[in-house]
Amino acid sequence: MALKLVALDDQDLSIVSAHVQDAVLKVGDLEYLPAAKRFVLTMNRFVWEAKSGVLRQHNERRQAVLHFDRVLGAKTSGIARDRPEEVLSLLAISFVGIDKPAGIVELIFAGGGAIMLDVECIEARLADIGGAWEATSRPVHRA
Template sequence: MADLKLLALDSDDLAVISAHTQDAVVRVGDMGYAQRDKRFALLMNRYDWEAGTVRNKGVRKRAALHFDRVLSVASAGIDTNAREGVLELLAISFTETDAPAGIVELTFAGGGTVRLEVEVLEARLQDLGAAWAAKAQPQHSL
């Protein structure tokens, strides 16, 4: 399968990126905010849901996600000093506050969140080429 390269400029676009990054694993040290550039970025090992089957445990791919025009970043339930800590990304959402500005929320397993205050929604997801067999397919209880 070809590498992903997606752009989100509205909530519907972001829902597509959220679906492609569900169950991605992220090291705390691989997230950062460049205040001068107004950019929040993170590296992840995303689970490629299109490649996974019952017989095949699937594939993980190295990917980068960044948000531009970020005014501030806040986190809750995440030890930002534990640089080697690993988080599992569950979903990404956008709530408009004063159009076109709003809040992007990255929700992680265990209740951790990262909230980005943005001037306007502008996100990019790109696979970086590295891919490997996943050890297991992520499971979710209903």
């Protein structure tokens, strides 16, 4: 079943973050549209909500789009924008309120990369846009 989520506050954003943890995308799949005040990420997300077990023994990924609206600016750190084929692995998304509802949405990637979005408020949408396929492995996080 295709996932569709909307985030309008930091609690909603934490739910979206859980669903995109370990999503992979290419640097070239990041797009900031200043005239539309939108930041878009096209990704292959790991389907964490699908239970594994006796009836379900396969891990899966789905192509999804995550976009943020009401974005006033975007900055990257540790991401080589001149290498569009480089693969990024998204770890988490968080929000730091500066002058609520305005603040910074931070997207944290494996290897130290980050994107900071200066937003008027939290307004994000995540939607699966394609069918699922079997993932070759399940992401592992060591404490």
